[in-house]
Amino acid sequence: MSSVSDSYSSDSRPSYPLILGVTGASGLIYAVRALKFLLAADYAIELVASKAVYMVWQSELGIRMPADSVQQEQFWRQQAGVENSGKLVCHPWRDVGATIASGSFRTLGMVVIPCSMSTVGKLATGLSSDLLERAADVQLKEGRKLVLVPRETPFSLIHLRNLTTLAEAGARIVPAIPAWYHTPQSIEDLVDFVVARTLDQLGIDCVPLQRWEGGQKAEGRF
Numbered sequence: 001m002s003s004v005s006d007s008y009s010s011d012s013r014p015s016y017p018l019i020l021g022v023t024g025a026s027g028l029i030y031a032v033r034a035l036k037f038l039l040a041a042d043y044a045i046e047l048v049a050s051k052a053v054y055m056v057w058q059s060e061l062g063i064r065m066p067a068d069s070v071q072q073e074q075f076w077r078q079q080a081g082v083e084n085s086g087k088l089v090c091h092p093w094r095d096v097g098a099t100i101a102s103g104s105f106r107t108l109g110m111v112v113i114p115c116s117m118s119t120v121g122k123l124a125t126g127l128s129s130d131l132l133e134r135a136a137d138v139q140l141k142e143g144r145k146l147v148l149v150p151r152e153t154p155f156s157l158i159h160l161r162n163l164t165t166l167a168e169a170g171a172r173i174v175p176a177i178p179a180w181y182h183t184p185q186s187i188e189d190l191v192d193f194v195v196a197r198t199l200d201q202l203g204i205d206c207v208p209l210q211r212w213e214g215g216q217k218a219e220g221r222f
Contacts, residue, residue: 005078009035012154012178016044016106016108017045017046017107017108018038018043018044018045018046018110018111018202018204019045019046019048019106019110019111019139020035020038020046020047020048020110020111020113021038021047021049021110021113021115021132021135022047022048022049022050022053022112022132023049023050023052023053023115023118023119024050024051024055024056024118025056025114025119025150025152026060026114027105027151027176028053028056028057028060028061029187029188029191030113030115030149030151030176030191030194031075031113031114033078033080033191033192033195034113034195034198034199035047035080035082036080036082036117036184037206037207038086038090038199038204038206039077039082039084039085040082040085041204041206042086043088043204044086045086045087045088045089045204046089046091046100047073047076047088048090048100048131048135049065049072049132050092050116050119050130050132051093051130053065054067067208069092070090071089071090072090073090076088076090078153080184091130091131094130094131095131096130096131096134100131100138100156101134101135101136101138102138103142104170107144108202108204109139109144109145109147110135110136110139110144110145110146110147111116111147111149111150111160111198111202112132112146112147113195113198114149114150114151114176115148115150115151116150116152117150117159117162119132119136120150120159120163120166121138121158123140123141123148123162123166124161124163124165124166140166140169140170140171145172145201145202146170146171147171147172147174147198147202148166148172148173149173149175149176149198150163150172150173150175168208174197174198174201174203176195178191178193179193181212182209182210182211182212184220185212192207192208192209193209197206205207
């Protein structure tokens with residue numbers, strides 16, 4: 001019998017995959033950058049995109065996302081610019097019988113980035129109309145980590161109440177709000193800050209980020 005648990009790799013990193021959910025909220029760049037860093041760091045990713053994501057790719061970037069799972073894996077890798085590292089499995093949004101729909105399928109947790117208010121509303125009321133929503137619901141019922149990155153402004157009172165309900169149920173809410181103390185020089189820098197803070201909630205540190213080092217550095221600028 002091996003002395004190393006089957007659940008862990010030789011470098012002590014859990015071999016369980018991370019679920020990456022992508023909804024039809026504006027801001028697909030958040031999902032692409034998250035996938036880029038996770039794959040480059042050799043994580044295993046189970047990706048599920050909602051039905052609306054196909055329309056958002058077309059409207060925001062004029063790109064058609066393939067429906068076939070194998071082609072979709074190639075598509076996401078191409079967008080992320082990571083050809084071979086990590087492991088990526090894509091699931092059709094209709095496939096509610098997929099592995100990630102069951103609590104018996106072990107995961108590191110799930111990130112929904114970006115997360116639409118429609119998805120937030122359904123999750124807050126326990127509704128699961130597709131695989132993404134079911135997978136997120138499973139994380140909550142199993143007591144696993146669920147991180148939601150809402151991309152909406154302004155929030156209505158209904159949005160805020162739904163987000164509060166999810167936070168009370170154990171989800172972590174990380175709005176797509178960048179910071180400037182790391183002196184961003186590009187849109188990618190702003191996006192990467194949100195991605196880094198999102199993955200922080202799962203204990204994953206794979207995004208190069210100039211973190212806050214205290215007030216002395218800031219004071220020296222004035």
